[in-house]
Amino acid sequence: MIIVPEAAIADLITRANAFTAVEQVFAAMSSGDAYNFPVIREAIGHEDALYGFKGGFDGKGMALGLKAGGYWPHNMERRGLINHQSTVFLFDPDTGKVAAMVGGNLLTALRTAAASSVSIKHLARKDAKVMGMIGAGHQAKFQLRAALETHQFEKVIGWNYHPEMLPGLAEVAEEAGVPFEVGDLDGMVEADVVISITSVFSPIFGAAHISPGTHLACMGTDTIGKQECETDLVAKSTIFTDEIAQSITLGEAQHAVKAGLKTKDDITEIGAVINGKHPGRTSDDEITLFDGTGVGLQDLAVAASIVDLAIEKGMATEVDF
Incomplete structure (x- = not known):
């Protein structure tokens, strides 16, 4: 069994690697070559934690396995650990024998950002110039870095419930050489692409905040009851997703x-x-919405890429299991 610990991930996987892995597995899902297993997610009654499993099988990429982990809301304040914790396990599809164990924390952040950037590449207008960010938490930085690599953006507008967190997004924009502007939700009408990455259960924005021709990636909604945007905006949008179910x-x-x-x-x-098989955007005035729910196959695809890179670079630890 190959082991790639969390500490080694940053030196192995790049945003480009993650993008390619996620793009390919989305294509395999649509062609019927890959499918996700039912998700298990439970409140365990300890530390207010949510714990679960996401898995699947990619018959084209030959990735079989699962991601185990969840959300421990008190980790940062009590232990100095990030609140999301996970590990990916890969199995040999020919024998069922365990093949790899891969740290899943950075992997999850990269695969989530890759999903939205894949949608931006395929659905945003080619002349998109202004990037809008709704949300400025830990994941938002990954989202913005990946998104800025898809187009020649000329400005980033950021909004967050807690504006003191926006300097983190400003740093990312500065790294990319793109001006950053603190805005309000009404100002999102200027954006050509908007990523929302929040954990709210009551909508923050709606049709009044989004202009015709905008591509919107809603990345924060992954639980029954969560809602980032008003239904009036969803109703007037052409919706794309990772998995319809x-x-x-x-x-x-x-x-x-x-x-x-x-x-x-x-x-x-x-x-x-x-x-x-689908044209995607059909006009410059169309609002396209990518509903990024997060699927297990994304994790498996990126984990398999990490294992290959670890072996290639001599950074893999192999144990007899």
């Missing part, structure tokens, strides 16, 4: 579907656009 049950689309404003037939897998 999750989109309508725990993604941003869940509320519009429940209200009868959208059905599952109104939602398209991003993989269909990647494969050329």
